[in-house]
Amino acid sequence: MADVSQVSKDKVRSNAAGARVVPGRQPSLVRRVFLSLAVVSTVASLVVMVLATSIYQSTALGDTGRMLDAEAALIQSMLDGNEHDADKLAGMSLGDMRVTLVEPDGTVVYDNQGNVDDMPNHETRPEIAEALETGSGSAERESATVGRVSIYRALRLDDGSVVRVSVDRDGALAAISHDLLAVALIVAVVVLACWVVARFVTDRIMRPVLSIDSANPDPNSSYRELCPLLQRISDQMDVLKDADLMRREFTANVTHELKTPLSSISAASELIRDGIARPSDVPEFAGRIYDEARHMTDLVNDILILSKLDESERSRDRDLVGKPEPVDLNQRLLEVCARLAPVADSADVTLECSGDPVIVRGNPRLLDELAYNLCDNAIRYNRKGGSVTGWVGLVDGAPVLRVSDTGVGIPADMQRKVFERFFRVDSSRARQTGGTGLGLAIVKHAAAYHGAKIRLESQVGVGTTITVLFPKGSLVNL
The missing domain is CATH 3.30.450.20 (PAS domain)
Incomplete structure (x- = not known):
């Protein structure tokens, strides 16, 4: 080669x-x-x-x-x-x-x-x-x-x-x-x-x-003893190609996500600057600028979180995102529900959280992000008069966090993609509700950081339940 x-x-x-x-x-x-x-x-x-x-x-x-x-x-x-x-x-x-x-x-x-x-x-x-x-x-x-x-x-x-x-x-x-x-x-x-x-x-x-062609190594093209090495190189090349494709898609998606609010901010501010906007319309334009700026802030924050999680997974250094410590899952869920209560009220969605104290060893911020994004998504993709239920407890001695909603549901062919970055089941609905498209991606990486598994159950028109099952070894007995 x-x-x-x-x-x-x-x-x-x-x-x-x-x-x-x-x-x-x-x-x-x-x-x-x-x-x-x-x-x-x-x-x-x-x-x-x-x-x-x-x-x-x-x-x-x-x-x-x-x-x-x-x-x-x-x-x-x-x-x-x-x-x-x-x-x-x-x-x-x-x-x-x-x-x-x-x-x-x-x-x-x-x-x-x-x-x-x-x-x-x-x-x-x-x-x-x-x-x-x-x-x-x-x-x-x-x-x-x-x-x-x-x-x-x-x-x-x-x-x-x-x-x-x-x-x-x-x-x-x-x-x-x-x-x-x-x-x-x-x-x-x-x-x-x-x-x-x-x-x-x-x-x-x-x-x-x-x-051997390094760009396309063929495991049958050389010595039998080199087959494992060539296979690993081939697999790594595939991973690099996938990573490069993901990077390109991620860059394109970030550019697109930033372009829309920036265009809206630019247009509204230009109207105000040039005196074209009537005085009675200025509060509306200012509110639009504020909402779009907040959306970009949320997007940047989510990107930073994912970047740290990616680096932690790549270097296998969990301390990059902070030192693990005992965290009460139920307390985190209750705090998240309290913060999202106004959002649920404005969306005409009932939000209820319950459970028992469950102490796990983990990263407080990531567990907060995990619970927040699950509940936030459940509210965003719900219907008028619907409900969201969060619960924390033990199942067969293992910590579990579960969030259920009575929302629009996820089609079966899309359920494997919902944890991908910037994937949205309903793009127009996500734009209206202000989602960044990164919430469930953060949930996936935060769960992986804690060695937890995610189980998704959904039916169109009925609702969705996402269960995060933590390993028994993460349970802390105080």
Whole structure:
């Protein structure tokens, strides 16, 4: 995808959260793949080499032991088991094999690679002791300093003396140390190969990723492992599109809502300014200006409330709209009804509120807005001689606020839209009554802030009941 590949070329970019991204400081996929391959390959090579050397040494030592068994048996057959055996051994061509002749008491009488006068008694040597006891003996001893292994085989002669043959072979560590240069070369070749493979593999991996269209990511268009990420990106793109569409609609609606009262204010004030309005008409024009200004004030206040609620939901910081505290829902409802009593009287609507004290943890202002907008809407969309009933109480142990009216009702196909911003069931009626079209949107967000659910029941020509069900956890027992 073009804009993703461009990131690698840009020196500095800003991410969606506003944080500055410096590509030079970001982890490199090539480097990570290279390090992983290099470490695994180097360790594997060393382990294989050590194992192979150990196996080879074990096999070599076994072959050497069998060779010494044969040599010892051959030499035994050539000796007579008397005082002339040392002379016979001195006349043999033994190569690099060491031959030692030891009397029954452990005294060394012949050694083709050492001075017998300087040698200690060999009676306690494992292979000698074993041969004296059973007729044959074997042993292997490793030098701690030179890393070599001495292999011994001993056979008892007829006179009780013992002939011992031995050879020295490199141990595993010595064999490895002899090949350090080769080992270093192998490791260097492995590391270089890993670098080449890492570059190649990373390029092959990233090629289909970079070809993804960020504007329209298709979850089946790349690796299976990327499907969840691409699906989330696709969902986020849809959310962003919806948010952008909502923003555009909201801006258009706000512009429209402000344009009408501003036009009315401008026209009325112009008539007064130019002296066209008769003195008897000035109070009417002033009243119109006052009503339209109040309508704009209400609209701006509602927009500010929604803006704070949107920011709170987006940042998941509930404290942006104020700290939660214990609030008596019933007291809030009664106060709202008292404020709206003159409005209800002027609309010829009976307003009654009742209930029991119910303390919830919430935001006082939002709960006031919630109750006010529910009751205000119920009055606005009512009929002459109708009624509005508000109630607060507990249902199955959960706090509930319910507002019912005997108004015009809401058609079934519109009931899902009434909580949208600026949606009106009857636009002309809303204009006459001065509604902003944001009341139920504020109710929806205020309920969401408190974790409450909204239930709408309505029938055209009969009335509407809106119930706000708060979670049991919001109940405060004082």
